Amino acid sequence: MSKQKIRNMDAFSAVCGVSRPTLSKYFNDPDSVKRSTRDKIEQALARYDYRPNIYAVNQNRQTTRNIGIVVPNLADPFFSEIGREVELACHDAGYSPIVLSSHGRPGLEASNLNALWSLKPAGVLLAPFGRASDVSIVEAFAKDVPVVLFDANIEGVGEAFIGTDNNQSVDLMVEYLCRSGEPPCFFEMKSPLNPNASKRRQAYLESMQRHGFAAQILQAEGEGWDFEAIGSAEGGRMLSENAFATNTVLCSNDRLAIGMLSAAYGLGLRVGHGPDCTLRIAGHDDHPYSRFTCPSLTTIAQDYSEIAARAAQTLFAIIESSESGSQRKETLLDGKLIMRNSA
Secondary structure, three states, X not given: OOOEEOOOHHHHHHHHOOOHHHHHHHHHOHHHOOHHHHHHHHHHHHHEEOOOOHHHHHHOOOOOOEEEEEEOOOOXXXXXXXXXXHHHHHXXXXXXXXXXXXXXXXXXXXXXXXXXXXXXXXXXXXXXXXXXXXHHHHHHXXXXXXXXXXXXXXXXXXXXXXXXXXXXXXXXXXXXXXXHOOOOEEEEEOOOOOHHHHHHXXXXXXXXXXXXXXXXXXXXXXXXXXXXXXXXHXXXXXXXXXXXXXXXXXXXXXXXXXXXXXXXHXXXXXXXXXXOOOEEEEOOEOOOOHHHOOOOOEEEEOOHHHHHHHHHHHHHHHHHHOOOOOOOEEEEEOOEEEOOOOO
């Protein structure tokens, strides 16, 4: 015989004889109600077909255990991986993660924050677009809800920022490329969404100056999130036109580098550091696919797990100690040089 369907908390309260506030308390933490009451609720759950709407339960509480996680594009394996790490950290700490993607569209970032605001989250972990973000909306949201930014920074917004030290990581790559062959040219998008791109360009300029070499920056036309296609089309055009002053190209991110590797193959150019190679290509990020390109991509690894863990731990500490409004903290982690076959 099928169980009788109970559709809401009020109806369940009536059939089990337990008040609605006590039920809410039970569903948030079963051990918070006395044993006899817990037994009564669990007997009713076994008898009736009822599952609480946790989000609705949370609306009646001043604070919730919901943590919002907003990333620019979950289709990008970089954000898929780091989003997964942050989500697991929330689960392990007893929070309920709500993962939202802006699908490469900056306007959706504001919509996602508005949707989260209505759910009264305990806090939000945000990887913003940065330059393309509606900063006024992010600022207004961060005044009501504890926010920790990760990956990309918006200066002065939120309680904290956790990311990679682009000055350290780019200098590490430039030093290696200069030491092991011709100094690198820098290949980037003309209008990048992510503020890390601008920081990496500046870091490249400063590093080249320190090493005593002339810098050369080439910018690809194109906008949006289709980095591989832009890297292939624009990188291929520049390679065919001999636009690069040296045989070494440092790409602003791995996805552009993957596109350029494809273009080089199409042009019959052998990429690598062997005697029969005519081109070296390097990237930044240690994209999950970078080890499987042909040749495998030399790059800078960002510590996904540590960025995720630090961001989550920082937010949990703010929530649990009510330190919102204290001095904003920034944590920059070192990148690691990953030497593979492309450079």
